[in-house]
Each structure stands twice: as C-alpha cells, then as structure tokens.
Amino acid sequence: MMKKNAEILGLKVISITEGKELGVVKELVINPAGGTVAALVVDDGKWFYGAKVLPFMAIVGIGEYAVMVENSDNLASVAASPDIVSLLNVGVKVIGAKVLTKSGRIQGKIIEYTVDDAGKITACELELANGRGSAQLSSEYILTFGKDVIIVAEQDLA
Template sequence: MKKSVEIVGLPIISIIDGIEIGKVKSLVINPEKGSVDFLTIENEDWQVSVKAIPFKRVIGIGEYAVTIESESSVIDLNEIPIANSLVNKKIKITNTKVMTRKGQLLGEVLEYYVDDESGNLLGSLLNVSGKEVALASDSVLTYGKDIIIVEEDASSKFLDSVEYLENPQIEATENQYEGDVEELLPASTESQSPFDEINASIDNHEESEAKALRLKQVDILYGKIVNKDILDNEGNILIPAGTHLSVDDIIKAQEQGPSVFVELSMNVEE
C-alpha cells in the first residue's frame, strides 16, 4: 500500500535499458473502476505530448523508484483517446470534499492510498471536524472532480487507522472509528439536496460525451489489423491476432473497460 504522495516524484527506471526515463508527474484516476490506470511522466525533452505508463506495465513501486521493463512501456496519451479522456477528467481525490448522496458534508480528503500491485484505490484519510479518520473505497459511490459522493452510512464505517485499509479481513467491529461519530459530524441536512439535481444534469452531460468518445474510437480503429491476441478481463481471447477490426469487435473491447481497450489500441496496425 502506498500513499499517492509517496509515488509522485519518483524516478521511473527502465530495467532493460538501464536508464531513467523521467519522474512520476501525476496519478491518473479511473473514477468508474476506482483505480490508478496510468502514471504520467515528467521529462524535459517531452514538451509537446503527454506521455504515461499504464499501471499494469509497472513492475514495482519502491521507496526510491518506479520500475518498468523497458522504454516501450511508455505511451503517448494523445494517441489513446480513452486514456487522454481520463487525464482530462482531472480526478485528484486529495483536498476533495466528501459528501453523502443526500448532501451531508462529512469532511475533506487529506490523502489517499493505492494498492501498489493492482493500482486499486484502497481508501482515504479524511479530516472530519478536525479529527483524522480513514474510509475504505468500498463506501465511495462517485469520484468527482470537486466532490466525492459516499454511501449514507459511510460515517459508521470510519476507521481509526489507515492500516486497516490494507487488511479487509479484520472484523468491522474492530475496524470502526472508536470516537463518537455523531460528535464529529455537522447536523443532518434536509433529505432533499440541491446536489441531486446538479448530479443528474452532470450525469446526462457525461453520458453524451461518453457516446461521442465511443463513436470516435470506432472511427479510429475500424478496419485496422490486430497484431496480438487481445484478452478479456478473465484472461480469455477476446479478439485474436490478425483480426480486421469490425464495429462489433471494437464495441466488445469497449465493454470490457479501459484496460482492455487501451491494450487493443496499442496493438493495431494499418
């Protein structure tokens, strides 16, 4: 388990090439999956394009460096529309307000924690009325740019230590924050929140943007040849090597999620 602040700024080392290719500039959050999908790279020689490493290409995140197999793991985000879309969402988590579905403000995120093997978000450290408590990511409903929406009963799941985020086997009765949660939280708001209407409007807008993005992806990849087997999330062959991509093939990859689609986008040729 790593704090986000422990990853940002680390040198990125290519094992095969034996060189430093840059430093970690930022963590790119996938709000739908609740994971870090890419690490963007800071390199003085790359002024025009934004380059990144898919998290699944990371071999290890140590105290002093992030290691990858080779420089070929680096991708140009401008060439991968879905990856570029995630960057443009600008989900930062730290310093973001935490609110329940009905509009009760719980606190603010001080830091968040990442599984350094899978990239999954494990949880966050919150400031709740001056007290620090932890909250596991399974209580999060929406990772937004400005606000994180959580379950109504999230306050009952506060933990007194971030160490519990890494060990989900500990019984909830041992995990929960030992203080008086009701004393930490402000008084309940009305059941109907103005954010409900705002969220509905945002959802409709994002749905339209998502449809436009999917159509653009189909247009870019249609008819190209796949140069390696593309696997689904279960490890089965979804699209065999040598396939001339049809619309159905591209939609199948989109439905598998960003990681599969990025893999497809990176392994096609004219």
C-alpha cells in the same frame, strides 16, 4: 504493496532492461468508474515533445526510490493514448475532493489515498469537517469518484 499518492509522486521511473531513468512521476490519472489509478503522468525532461504516460498495468514494482518498468516502450505519449486523454479531461482529482454522503452531509475532504498493486484505490484519508481531526475511509463506502466531490454511503466517520 500499498502505496500512498504522496509516496508515488516524484519517484523516478526506471527501465529494467535498459538500466536507465525514463523520467519522474508528476501525476496519477484516476479512472473514476473503477476507482483505480489508470496511469502515471511522467515528465521525461523533454516537455516540448509533450507529456508521457505509463499505464498502471505496465508497472513491475513501486519501491521507495523508483517505479520499475520493463523498458521504455511502456511509456507512451499522451497524444497516442486517447483513453488516458479522456480521463485527463474528466479531471478527477481525489486529493482535495469534498466528501459528501448520499443524503448531502459533508464529511470532510480527502488529504491522501492509498493504492494497491493493481492500482485500486483501497482507502482515503480525510480531514473531517468542523475540525474534528482526520479519519480513514475504506473505498468500499465510496459510491462515486467525481471531479470535485466524492459521494459515500451513509456512515459515521467521527
């Protein structure tokens, strides 16, 4: 299963054992070290208690309608997830990030990305600089996921 960021955002999170809706996916939390989605931020409608996070590894499946989890115990408060808090503080947002080569050439900016079952970012779609259209960028070329910039190996995307 490969899913785009836009296909995951807004999905309902459903508990299999309880048969109930636990909330809606609001954000994907990126772990820049592994180039992975570490967790999903879930809005359960009780914002006054704080946001909830769902570790990516707790996901049973992602369909066109919902993100499926075993039960509501898979959701944790952000406050109880210090590793996720530190990733949120780093604040890597893949969408909108500029793409630069190691030598400093601008390639464009990320408009979408795809993740696999393990949460690994497998490819990014970028809008090429100078209005040259768009291109697919395989994650094997990505050297660094930064807060504002993604650094890639030298290659020609045109």
